[in-house]
Structure formats: structure tokens, C-alpha cells
Amino acid sequence: MSFSQSAADIFAPDGAPLPVTLKRTTHLCIAAHQDDIEIMAYHGIAACYGRDDRGFTGVVVTDGAGSPRAGAFAALSDEQMKAVRAEEQRQAARVGQYSVVIQLAHPSAVVKTSSGEPVRRDLAEILRECSPQVVYLHNPADKHDTHVAVFLRSLEALRQLPRDRRPKKVLGCEGWRDLDWLPDDDKRPLDVSAQPDLAVELLGCFQSQITGGKRYDLATMGRRLANATFHASHAIDRHAALTWAMDLTPLVQDDRLPVEPFILRFIDRLRDDVAARLRKFSA
């Protein structure tokens, strides 16, 4: 299997060859940046951790060159930063016992500006070789351009699969913008209470980001706790940590379903919910 970028990096913590790692994949996350996987798809990592019958695979589309840097990382060139971030991602794969992590090393600008063909082709190659039950993607209402571009390329690649080989569950996850705004009926709760030490350790692998002045580690754990606590006002917390997801499976099952009206329907339902509650108590 060959990828478009010569710098693409394939790392299986147990040294298994790529075809084997893809074959054993049951949970797959396709993300834009190093550390996105650990923020958005911990649910899948934890589901596979320590299990012989499951495998978690992470795909990172971009090369990590453009990230802000400070402290010990302030003087690093883009090339050095790419190397640091790639190793941080490999370390997370070791800690989380992933089946494999594939870093496709596309420059972020190319992901956002080109036709998307090289990214789509790389993702289609990976998808052809694996049959995940669950796929975690960025959600289409995310506010980061690269996340949305990667989501669209992922969807296109998934739609290239024969219909009977498409995953049964595809989830859009929280990243730059959480999903607390989804009306409750549209929320897909992912219980991420399992092994909190593992969750913290995974987020801590990305020191170049955290010491750059962005406490993604604390913010991510905080968001999971906030989701669990603020979910239901009249019920005690059933989970210690929750991630919200959006069910994107209909988009993957139906090639003709356009993304924009699909996502705008969720926003319309939020609008209706707010208006209805106000009307209920208006004089």
C-alpha cells in the first residue's frame, strides 16, 4: 500500500504489518491533526484497550507543521515540529495499544485548498483494507476549516466502498465546537468514563501542544465531565464522563444525501426547541 506523501508514517506498536493491523481494526478514527484522535475518539480507544478481539486504528491526515509553539518548542522549525508531533502521536498509539496509527502527512493548506483527490485516495486505500464496525469522524458543524475538509474527504472515501462493506455506525465527534447544542434526541452519548488514568495519559502525550499554552488535556477532561453533569437537570449523573456525537450513518449509507441540509436539520431542531420552551412560559 502506498500513500501520496513520501513522509507518510505507519506505526503499529506491536510491529504487525499494515495489512494485518487493518484487518483486525474494529474501531477507526480519521482525524485532521495529531492529538485530535485522543480528544474525539477516546470512546473507541477505550473500547479496544486490552482486547484481543478488537483493534483501534487512528488516521491523522495532516503533517502537524503549522501548529503554534512556545516554551521548549518555541525555536523549532516546521520540519522539527513535524517530527516532534509525529513521535507524540506514535507514543499515544503505544500508550493506547492501537492496532496502528497512520499519519498521512498532507500539508494542511493542501487539505483545505486542493480538489482533495490525494487525501481521498489515501483514505480510500485504507478503507478498502479494513472493515470497522464504528468510524469516528470530525462533525460537519465543527468550526475548524481543516476538520471540516477532512470530514468531507472521509465521507467521500467511505461512499466509494461497496454498500455492503460500509460501516454500520459512523459518528461525528466533538472537537473545535462541542455538541452540547444538539437537541437531546439527536445526541449520541459516548460513555468515556472507563480508565480515566489512560485518558489522561493519552492526552499528556502531546506536550508540544500543551506547553504551547493550550491546556487541551485539562479542557478535554473538563468537557467530558461537563457533558455528563449538564446532560439532565433532574437526574443524578449516570456517567462520570461523556462525549457527545452526531449520528452520521445516514450520510454514509445514502450517497445522494447532501451534507448541508442534513446538518442544518439538526440546527433547525435546536431553533425549534429554544422557541418552543420560550412560548411555553410566555404570558
Ligand SMILES: [Zn+2]
Ligand atoms: Zn485538530
